[in-house]
Amino acid sequence: MSKQQNVIIIGAGLCGSLLALRMGQRGYRVSVFEMRPDLRKVDISAGRSINLAFSDRGNKAMKLVGLEDKAQALSIPMHGRMIHDKEGNTFQSNYSGRTHEYINSISRGDLNSLLLNEAERHENVNIYFNKKCKSVDFENTSALFKDYETKLEFTENADIIIATDGAGSALRKSYFLGKKFLFSFSQDYLSHGYKELSILPTKSGDYKTHKNALHIWPRGDFMLIALPNLDGSFTVTLFLSYSEGEYNFDNLTTPERVETFFHKEFPDALELMPNLTQDFFENPTAALGTVKCSPWHYKGNTLLMGDAAHAIVPFYGQGMNAAFEDVVEFDAILDDHEGDWQTVFERYENHRKKDTDAIADLALDNFLEMRDHVAHPVFQEKRKIEMALEKEFPTKYSSKYSLVTFNENIGYQEAMLKGRAQDKAILSLLKNQSITPSENLNSILKKVQQETENILNLN
Ligand code: FAD
Numbered sequence: 318m319s320k321q322q323n324v325i326i327i328g329a330g331l332c333g334s335l336l337a338l339r340m341g342q343r344g345y346r347v348s349v350f351e352m353r354p355d356l357r358k359v360d361i362s363a364g365r366s367i368n369l370a371f372s373d374r375g376n377k378a379m380k381l382v383g384l385e386d387k388a389q390a391l392s393i394p395m396h397g398r399m400i401h402d403k404e405g406n407t408f409q410s411n412y413s414g415r416t417h418e419y420i421n422s423i424s425r426g427d428l429n430s431l432l433l434n435e436a437e438r439h440e441n442v443n444i445y446f447n448k449k450c451k452s453v454d455f456e457n458t459s460a461l462f463k464d465y466e467t468k469l470e471f472t473e474n475a476d477i478i479i480a481t482d483g484a485g486s487a488l489r490k491s492y493f494l495g496k497k498f499l500f501s502f503s504q505d506y507l508s509h510g511y512k513e514l515s516i517l518p519t520k521s522g523d524y525k526t527h528k529n530a531l532h533i534w535p536r537g538d539f540m541l542i543a544l545p546n547l548d549g550s551f552t553v554t555l556f557l558s559y560s561e562g563e564y565n566f567d568n569l570t571t572p573e574r575v576e577t578f579f580h581k582e583f584p585d586a587l588e589l590m591p592n593l594t595q596d597f598f599e600n601p602t603a604a605l606g607t608v609k610c611s612p613w614h615y616k617g618n619t620l621l622m623g624d625a626a627h628a629i630v631p632f633y634g635q636g637m638n639a640a641f642e643d644v645v646e647f648d649a650i651l652d653d654h655e656g657d658w659q660t661v662f663e664r665y666e667n668h669r670k671k672d673t674d675a676i677a678d679l680a681l682d683n684f685l686e687m688r689d690h691v692a693h694p695v696f697q698e699k700r701k702i703e704m705a706l707e708k709e710f711p712t713k714y715s716s717k718y719s720l721v722t723f724n725e726n727i728g729y730q731e732a733m734l735k736g737r738a739q740d741k742a743i744l745s746l747l748k749n750q751s752i753t754p755s756e757n758l759n760s761i762l763k764k765v766q767q768e769t770e771n772i773l774n775l776n
Pocket of ligand 1: 333350448481483511554623624625631
């Protein structure tokens with residue numbers, strides 16, 4: 318098998334740059350075409366998703382390419398959710414009862430730069446910026462690009478083309494518009510959008526609030542969250558309806574109204590955000606949606622990966638982690654079937670799609686959990702029990718959150734089925750008063766396991 322095969326990757330975002338690095342390590346001749354300028358030279362963040370929750374599935378990919386330590390150096394541990402109520406009271410709800418399990422806040426730009434630098438170390442990897450893919454001829458394995466610098470169009474051919482060009486993928490559009498095969502596609506927007514804001518560091522460069530947590534201000538129909546950055550700031554994201562409710566993006570049109578809204582709903586956050594209204598009116602409001610499609614591949618010629626294949630809403634903090642896990646799964650299938658692209662692509666999609674469908678659904682569930690349920694007493698009761706079970710029985714019990722976030726050895730679908738059954742089991746045992754918080758943990762574990770088993774058997 319010739320490793321001298323040419324691979325085109327469209328998009329040098331998180332997934333594309335990791336894939337380029339891995340394919341470079343495997344010896345392929347890789348050409349990556351990215352529509353935007355090089356983010357290592359030009360600031361292109363534009364107020365959108367500056368930092369991300371990075372967890373075990375993403376880290377597994379870093380281990381695969383030998384970058385675990387370098388990624389860790391960019392990460393800030395977040396041990397749990399710090400919930401802020403309307404009076405400014407806070408309490409922390411840890412992500413796991415096992416102390417070594419936590420998620421991390423990581424800068425999108427720093428992580429992307431790390432991956433680009435490492436990919437470019439391989440002389441068989443070339444990355445071209447300011448080159449936008451306009452369409453893909455998937456029958457002839459060629460792609461049409463526009464060079465933003467020369468304004469000229471050009472065509473590139475390869476043995477395979479993998480599109481990691483995000484939620485608006487050019488390859489996906491070509492599948493759809495090409496009408497050469499049965500291509501299913503759905504895109505569902507939430508009625509909520511998001512806007513990024515910031516809490517700047519103190520004058521001495523310190524964090525203005527607790528550093529090692531993901532802060533949440535849950536308010537039922539909307540919420541605010543904040544993740545720490547290495548420079549002492551927090552990136553704050555407001556998730557809010559475009560048009561519904563007393564306050565929404567459509568009617569927050571003046572600085573006074575924005576301040577009134579924050580004063581009423583997030584007074585303790587407002588105190589930390591003297592720059593609120595400037596951020597609010599400078600930064601864009603962006604939409605949130607779920608993309609599902611199939612097939613991801615055309616014969617052995619082209620393949621969709623990352624958000625291009627399965628964009629999800631951000632509420633489980635798993636979009637990037639899932640895109641990174643795509644590369645790990647793809648790589649494992651390549652180990653077994655290298656040389657036969659059609660089989661690699663088919664096996665990859667058959668193996669992977671059920672899991673990306675599952676995380677898409679889990680992410681929507683978590684929207685409700687974060688903006689609403691986390692503040693409810695019964696939810697908090699359930700979390701307390703789960704924490705205690707994880708602490709007491711670290712090898713016997715994992716909550717849904719832990720299964721999804723910290724158990725990278727099982728797929729998202731398995732995590733979802735088991736996790737949902739456990740949730741249902743604990744809530745129904747609490748509702749029927751079949752378990753009480755003061756009960757012996759051994760007895761609680763047995764009841765939860767039994768009830769979970771019953772629910773799983775019914776499904
Ligand atoms: P992208 O990151 O979108 O990269 C696509 C790349 O392709 C870009 O560089 C783009 O410029 C380029 N491109 C696009 N079109 C073309 C074209 N036609 N030609 C050439 N290049 C092109 N995930 C997490 O795991 N944790 C989180 O906490 C988290 N938080 C999020 C918060 C928000 C508000 C949002 C919106 C998303 C969040 N995500 C999170 C999801 C995460 O951002 C995505 O899943 C991840 O970026 C997907 O990586 P990707 O490389 O597939 O796509």
